[in-house]
Amino acid sequence: MPELPEVETIKRGLEAHLLGKKITQICVHHPKVVRQPSLKKFKEGLAGATIKNILRKAKVLIIEFSNGRAVTIHLKMTGQLIYPGGREGSRLSFCFSDGTCLDYFDQRLFGELRLVDDWRQVAFIKGLGPEPFAMNPAQFKEMLARKKTKIKPLLMDQRFICGIGNLYAAEALFRARINPGVSAASLSDKKKGVLFKEMVATLREAILHQGSSVDNYVRLDGTPGGYVDFHQVYARAGKPCRVCKTKVKRISLGGRGTYFCPRCQKAP
DNA sequence: AATGGGACCTGCGCGC
DNA sequence: TGCGCGCAGGTCCCAT
Numbered sequence: 544m545p546e547l548p549e550v551e552t553i554k555r556g557l558e559a560h561l562l563g564k565k566i567t568q569i570c571v572h573h574p575k576v577v578r579q580p581s582l583k584k585f586k587e588g589l590a591g592a593t594i595k596n597i598l599r600k601a602k603v604l605i606i607e608f609s610n611g612r613a614v615t616i617h618l619k620m621t622g623q624l625i626y627p628g629g630r631e632g633s634r635l636s637f638c639f640s641d642g643t644c645l646d647y648f649d650q651r652l653f654g655e656l657r658l659v660d661d662w663r664q665v666a667f668i669k670g671l672g673p674e675p676f677a678m679n680p681a682q683f684k685e686m687l688a689r690k691k692t693k694i695k696p697l698l699m700d701q702r703f704i705c706g707i708g709n710l711y712a713a714e715a716l717f718r719a720r721i722n723p724g725v726s727a728a729s730l731s732d733k734k735k736g737v738l739f740k741e742m743v744a745t746l747r748e749a750i751l752h753q754g755s756s757v758d759n760y761v762r763l764d765g766t767p768g769g770y771v772d773f774h775q776v777y778a779r780a781g782k783p784c785r786v787c788k789t790k791v792k793r794i795s796l797g798g799r800g801t802y803f804c805p806r807c808q809k810a811p
Numbered sequence: 812a813a814t815g816g817g818a819c820c821t822g823c824g825c826g827c
Numbered sequence: 828t829g830c831g832c833g834c835a836g837g838t839c840c841c842a843t
Binding site for chain 1: 812817
């Protein structure tokens with residue numbers, strides 16, 4: 544599942560390869576992936592456009608074109624961007640004037656592409672909380688102070704803080720030795736500080752290793768990211784905790800699989 | 812306000 | 828063997 548580190552990795556790949564490319568054609572193999580506007584307008588609006596800039600906001604990729612418009616791409620669970628493309632089975636392909644193409648794959652069809660005049664006005668993006676890298680510990684502590692909700696679902700709430708999903712929430716909480724079910728406001732000032740530090744460090748390290756290839760996340764060139772080897776708890780139910788050897792536990796929290804070490808992350 | 816559940820999707824692994 | 832079921836989870840939406 545692409546979260547901030549995975550999307551950032553793809554963003555860097557796009558930046559390295561696609562700036563200045565001119566679109567000649569859009570091949571849509573599954574209409575559902577284009578959410579906005581109509582398929583016809585999507586194609587027409589992109590014909591002849593040149594890629595000017597690549598951005599990431601939370602888990603959303605933004606491709607800005609020289610005509611002022613932008614394509615936003617949310618990979619959700621199983622979206623993949625591959626360049627250079629050409630393999631069978633893509634849901635949509637951007638074809639460029641140099642003969643190469645950027646392919647969008649998406650097994651479960653959760654992902655979505657939009658062509659917009661101003662990506663800043665996209666509702667989801669407007670509603671995003673701050674990027675973890677754009678915050679300081681004091682700000683994070685202040686934000687937690689007013690929240691009685693459970694810490695893990697809160698970290699995953701994109702309106703609260705953006706870019707973190709199920710995997711990195713679990714990893715950050717393990718590293719901070721915080722039980723995923725405790726209320727945010729109940730954390731001591733010190734613990735809040737530790738959580739902020741570990742959350743940022745986890746994301747940074749994951750970016751360094753080009754993301755976690757669980758499910759079907761791959762880098763732009765189709766190769767996997769290497770951070771899975773560093774996971775402490777995520778998808779490790781029943782396996783020994785890397786710190787204390789206690790079996791990692793899986794519970795359901797906020798309707799999501801939640802992995803933690805019952806000893807290292809003891810509930811108070 | 813916070814929480815829980817369902818919907819969207821498809822492939823895979825499990826138990827019977 | 829083959830089949831049905833649960834699960835995977837980001838986001839939206841609705842009910843409580």
